[in-house]
Amino acid sequence: MTTSDVAPTDVPLLEVLQALADPVRLAIVRDLADGSERPCGAFAPQLSKATRSHHLRVLREAGLTATRQEGTRRLVSLRREACEEAYPGLLAAVLDGSAVPA
Structure with missing residues (x-):
C-alpha cells in the first residue's frame, strides 16, 4: 500500500520549494x-518521532x-521521476546546491 496520492504536478512550486528549504527535510531528500x-525511523534520529513524522508528512x-x-x-522513497517530470532539473539543482558550504 502506498500513501502518496499527491502528484508533484498537483502541488504549487512554492510549496515544493518550501518543503525543500528546511535543512532536516533537505537532509532526508x-x-x-x-x-x-x-524506514521512517532511519531519518534524523536526534529528532522526536513526532517532529520526524511532521517533516516526512x-x-x-x-x-x-x-x-x-x-x-x-513504513518505507519512504524519493519520487525522483515524478518530480523531474513536474519540475525538470529542480531536484538536481537543489541537491547540487546543498553541497555548497554556507
Whole structure:
C-alpha cells in the first residue's frame, strides 16, 4: 500500500520549494537521492518521532516522497521521476546546491 496520492504536478512550486528549504527535510531528500527506500525511523534520529513524522508528512504532501507500508514498517522513497517530470532539473539543482558550504 502506498500513501502518496499527491502528484508533484498537483502541488504549487512554492510549496515544493518550501518543503525543500528546511535543512532536516533537505537532509532526508539527500539521503533518498541514491534511489534507496528507508524506514521512517532511519531519518534524523536526534529528532522526536513526532517532529520526524511532521517533516516526512511535509515532503509527502509536497509530492516529493512516497511512503508504503510493509508489515509494521513504513518505507519512504524519493519520487525522483515524478518530480523531474513536474519540475525538470529542480531536484538536481537543489541537491547540487546543498553541497555548497554556507
